Amino acid sequence: MIDSGKLILVPTPIGNLEDITLRAITVLKEVDIVLAEDTRISSRLLNHLGIEKKLTPHHKFNEHKTISSLISKLQQGNKVAMISDAGTPGISDPGFLLTRACIENNIEVECLPGPTALIPALAVSGFPTEKFVFEGFLPQKKGRQTRLLNLAEETRTLVFYESPHRLLKSLSQFIEFFGSERRACVCRELTKFFEEIKRGTVTELLDYYTANPPKGEIVIIVEGVSKKGK
Numbered sequence: 001m002i003d004s005g006k007l008i009l010v011p012t013p014i015g016n017l018e019d020i021t022l023r024a025i026t027v028l029k030e031v032d033i034v035l036a037e038d039t040r041i042s043s044r045l046l047n048h049l050g051i052e053k054k055l056t057p058h059h060k061f062n063e064h065k066t067i068s069s070l071i072s073k074l075q076q077g078n079k080v081a082m083i084s085d086a087g088t089p090g091i092s093d094p095g096f097l098l099t100r101a102c103i104e105n106n107i108e109v110e111c112l113p114g115p116t117a118l119i120p121a122l123a124v125s126g127f128p129t130e131k132f133v134f135e136g137f138l139p140q141k142k143g144r145q146t147r148l149l150n151l152a153e154e155t156r157t158l159v160f161y162e163s164p165h166r167l168l169k170s171l172s173q174f175i176e177f178f179g180s181e182r183r184a185c186v187c188r189e190l191t192k193f194f195e196e197i198k199r200g201t202v203t204e205l206l207d208y209y210t211a212n213p214p215k216g217e218i219v220i221i222v223e224g225v226s227k228k229g230k
Helices: 022-030 039-049 063-075 096-104 118-125 144-151 164-178 202-211
Strands: 006-009 033-036 055-057 079-083 108-111 132-137 157-162 183-188 196-201 218-222
Touching: 006 096, 022 039, 022 079, 033 039, 039 055, 063 079, 063 096, 096 108, 118 157, 118 183, 118 218, 132 144, 144 164, 157 164, 164 183, 164 202, 164 218, 183 202, 196 202
Parallel strands: 006 079, 006 108, 033 055, 033 079, 132 157
Antiparallel strands: 157 218, 183 196, 183 218
16 A cells, blocks of 8 residues: 655745754655745755755646646655745745645645744734734735725734835835825845835835835735724
């Protein structure tokens, strides 16, 4: 009888390569297959760790087509690790579809604890952390304004991922939908050499980043509506 395979979601550093866990390194060394969102990026990480392992591409452009063959390999007893370019697979990254397929086929899924950008950003924002809403990336076009309108009266802290070339658009829309005095925190390039954390009203942040065009990965934390003010 063939031992059941296992899918292991392995978080990787969001910037500083020293943030990889010892357990993650052990898993990457021992599994039969390593799935990578971008093999070029992941190869640099594995080379840094001294791990010689062939990487199999698994990203948003091919994941629908490859799930069937991966499930077959898992059913044959292979241990498969999945890594994304940075952070935890499945969190605004590929991973959900294969995880769901494994569950549907009674294949064990394990997720190691590790790096993700939203938690450090939330922790340093200074806003309430006991309850929060993770929105990930807002829709680029269709449904964007509707989503912001639905969030306008949210009392919990809001967490967004954003790209540098859309940051000004998002801050401008936050002013429109949330109000010019709503407080926010922009965390840029977390754990990296040029890490930057800016706090203020959305208007102040818009002014700052208009004068200082941003680069790199961005997390925006927005304070929820005060219950007293409702």
